[in-house]
Amino acid sequence: MFHRKLTALDYHNPSAFDCTDTPTCHLCSDDTQYRNCVVWLEDQKIRHYKIEDRGNLRNIPSSDWPEAYQKYLQDLNCPFGAQEKQESVDWLMGLAVRYEYGDNGDSPDFKAGVTALANILKIQRHDDYLVMLKAIRILIQDKLSSEAITKASHKQEGIPVALDKHVLGFDTGDATLNEAAQILRLLHIEELRELQTRINEAIVAVQAIIADPKTDHRLGKVGR
Incomplete structure (x- = not known):
């Protein structure tokens, strides 16, 4: 231990x-x-x-x-x-x-890694990068807690993902934090895909209404 x-x-x-x-x-x-x-x-x-x-x-x-x-x-x-x-x-x-x-902790590479990770997670920037790191830790614990994982598993069947095939783009200096960042990035991408799917469905629905409107003749008027 x-x-x-x-x-x-x-x-x-x-x-x-x-x-x-x-x-x-x-x-x-x-x-x-x-x-x-x-x-x-x-x-x-x-x-x-x-x-x-x-x-x-x-x-x-x-x-x-x-x-x-x-x-x-x-x-x-x-x-x-x-x-x-x-x-x-x-x-x-x-x-x-x-x-x-x-x-x-004042390593420029480390700061850059924390900042990049905060940007990915949409965490508000702070002058003290240690504060940002704490916020990242809290979010990671929330996203990767047993309750969150159990809840996510009930929504849909999981698909195995090889993290080593997904490039993070930066290095925080800690292997565990790097892996957590990769997982959170994949979760974020999945959320964006789901949002895009809903947007596409909404666009299709609107187009269908425009293409085949249901006319209410009671509302139509000719002349004055």
Whole structure:
């Protein structure tokens, strides 16, 4: 469950990281690895403490480390405690990803991708592209939620689509976001097709009325 986040953070050997809910023991291998990861997240990504204030957290062999970690979590307003190993470290990884994203979020290519995606989804432009990204996320969650998918499946039988054959036209820098954008683009195209079909049907109906009007002779008058 941590591999993807650690990979995104360029953590060394993310696939080898292991964290269990078993009680921690002083200096057991898993606990040492866990503590090292927490310290790495603080040192390299989160940087909540000043360097000189990280001593207790960096003192991994200390029996007082759990207390230092608990204080660290409280200082970060983490909703989980030190005893909740998986939940707390996952929360820290998520925080680190957000900070890392914030550090590198001013990439022109990334901004262009967010803007292009917002245009496709007809989301109002905003000076803060992070606000636009949040709006995109909300829309994606709404469109791709289990309820929305279930509702759509009841309307018509789905047709398998190979996303890799549909060129997105830009790169957001995130594979998941790219795939979501492709799906939303296809949904948008389908909506446009449905709208065009209804417009064509309306035009045909109007043409039929014009070509063969039903004359009400009661309304006709000759002369004055």
